Amino acid sequence: MSPSTSLRASPSTRLRASPSARLRARRFEFLIEWALFLCALLSIGTTAGILVVLAVETFAFLREVPITDFLFGTEWTPLFATPRFGVLPLVMGTVLVSAIAMVVALPAGLLSAIYLSEYANPRVRRVIKPVLEILAGVPTVVYGYFALLFVTPVLQRVVPGLAGFNALGPGIVMGIMILPLVSSLSEDAMQGVPRGLREGSFALGATRMQTSLRVVLPAAFSGITAAFILAASRAIGETMIVAIAAGQQPRLTWNPLVPIETMTAYIVQVSLGDTPQGTLEYRTIFAVGMLLFLGTFGLNLVSAWLRGRYREEYA
Amino acid sequence: MTAWRRALDVVFRVLALVVLFLALASLAVLIYDVWRDGAGRLSWQFLTSFPSRRPEEAGIWHALTGSVFVILVTAALAAPIGVAAAIYLEEYGTRSVAARLIEINITNLAAVPSIIYGLLGLGLFVRALAMGRSVLAGASTLALLVLPVIILSTREALRAVPSSIREGSYALGATKWQTIWYQVLPVALPGILTGMILALSRAIGETAPLITIGALTFVAFAPDGLWSPFTVLPIQIFNWVSRPQVEFRTNAAAGILVLLVLLLTMNAAAIWLRDRYQKKLA
Structure with a gap:
């Protein structure tokens, strides 16, 4: 048989499948696409689920506690005989610990990123980046142990009046925990800055430091800001470090040396007890959770928007 | 002037390096601290015993089996859905x-x-779907938690598959799904598995969501089915850290060492897969 006839013969036998078989094949493709789509849709379902679960219990909670009392009250004593439901002490505890974490993580993370992006040679980067990844992958309960039984005792030797449970120790450890996030996202942003900008700066006689701080940093500014905001959101939502090492005393204070309680630690505290469903106490954790969700979700949206903007600049 | 700028540059470089070194050193200090506290407690008896009120008799068998069981169920739930979602999006x-x-x-x-996923799990799986505080409820919660991570990493792996492979398959008359199933997925598989292992290693260290859904802090048996109550290693560690007695904190340190070894094994497997994969594509 000549090659030309065989070429003509094989596709015709293949494609001349019966119409019903082709229809079945097309229906199968259609079904697959829908099944895949439904799996993707589950993520929207997750967000909706979070919102519904939190909203239902929060509304039930707000029917008994006026929203102004909840948002602006300065006393949080839901487990007392005369309960008060002012969430501000929990919010303040959360902000305090997160602020300490950011004070540690921002400068250190940014400097690490500058070193990795602008100074280090590829071989050093290949060694250091996986180690930073490990730092990011350590379970938070381990960091909690570290904060309570190592960092706080060490700090107590230096800082007079530091309580066994406090905001300072867990704040510092939380800073170490989010440092890799700040560093790797900032480094990505700096790597996105075109080489030409650096070369122009070097050509004008600038040193590496001048180039890093005055050319690369401003050019990567929105990306780096996005990294900072995402890190703040992580700090606010972090649970185990503060549940273990910060104490369980909701307190309206900026003093980092005394025990406090964060929103997340409160949810853990209530979850550990056997709280019956439908009680006001059970609903408080959803109301606090709603506040936490809205806060972090807002920060995440801002961060994503900034990242998108920065991508456009150099696209 | 130039000398001054050069000097400043060197100072800045050293400063950045010192900060980076401090960050890495903190990891070393953390591991050393846990090792010093807990290494002496590690023994076969510790691994295979159940919890006890007497710290020197307590062990982690129930928590270790609980962790492994929950993670396997999580993987079974999250892997197919995550990969399917990623295929759709990509x-x-x-x-x-x-x-x-x-x-x-x-x-x-x-x-x-x-912890928000924990509240979702509590409201949805434990209460609304009446799963109770079971392995299934815990694994479902963790599955929702790791799904976004799995989807993102699977998409990366799919994107790395050269489009020439898809085009070659289409040219031979394959349908879209045939192309994906027989050509794209096999090539992307190591990358997908790497992302999956990393996502699950995050889940195995999670404590807060499982505490929130009400996983027990004191369980005296290994889980024996999907509906069994359970505890996991991080919760057992948390339980021991929270006690004032030094002996229990020693147990917590030993538990942490076991958890870290578990994580390290999973990460090593992921890195090994990633290296193999990179060599093959190159």
Whole structure:
């Protein structure tokens, strides 16, 4: 048989499948696409689920506690005989610990990123980046142990009046925990800055430091800001470090040396007890959770928007 | 002037290096601290005993089996759904509005605090679907938690598959699904598995969501089915850290060492897969 006839013969036998078989094949493709789509849709379902679960219990909670009392009250004593439901002490505890974490993580993370992006040679980067990844992958309960039984005792030797449970120790450890996030996202942003900008700066006689701080940093500014905001959101939502090492005393204070309680630690505290469903106490954790969700979700949206903007600049 | 600028540059470089070194050193100090506290407690008896009121008799068998069991169920739930969702977003609906929305949503979900997933699990799985405080409820909660991570990493792996492979398959008359199933997925598999292992290693260290759904802190038996109550290693560690007695804290340190070894094994497997994969594609 000549090659030309065989070429003509094989596709015709293949494609001349019966119409019903082709229809079945097309229906199968259609079904697959829908099944895949439904799996993707589950993520929207997750967000909706979070919102519904939190909203239902929060509304039930707000029917008994006026929203102004909840948002602006300065006393949080839901487990007392005369309960008060002012969430501000929990919010303040959360902000305090997160602020300490950011004070540690921002400068250190940014400097690490500058070193990795602008100074280090590829071989050093290949060694250091996986180690930073490990730092990011350590379970938070381990960091909690570290904060309570190592960092706080060490700090107590230096800082007079530091309580066994406090905001300072867990704040510092939380800073170490989010440092890799700040560093790797900032480094990505700096790597996105075109080489030409650096070369122009070097050509004008600038040193590496001048180039890093005055050319690369401003050019990567929105990306780096996005990294900072995402890190703040992580700090606010972090649970185990503060549940273990910060104490369980909701307190309206900026003093980092005394025990406090964060929103997340409160949810853990209530979850550990056997709280019956439908009680006001059970609903408080959803109301606090709603506040936490809205806060972090807002920060995440801002961060994503900034990242998108920065991508456009150099696209 | 030039000498002054050069000197400043050197100072800055050293400063940045010192900061980076301090960050890495903190990891070393953490591991050393835990090792010093807990290494002496590690023994076969510790691994195979059940919890006890007497710290020197307590062990982690129930928590270790609980962790492994919960993670396996989590993987069974999250892996197929995550890969399917990633395939849809990467290969099918790349331009549709729905796909864009889902994408933004997944990026946001990946940054939602894990304790919020715990509240979702408590309201949805434990109460509404009446699963109780079972392995199934815990694994479902963790599955939702790791899904965004799995979807994001699977998409990366799919994107790394050269389009020539798809085009060659289409040219031979294969349908879209045949192309994905027989050509794209086998090539992307190591990358997908790497992402999966990393996502699960995050889940195995999670404590807060499981405490929130009410996983027990004191269980005197290994889980024996999907409906069994359970505890996991991080919760057992948390339980021991929270006690004032030094002996229990020693137990916590030993538990942490076991957890870290578990994580290290999973990460090593992921890195090994990634290296093999990179060599093959290159």
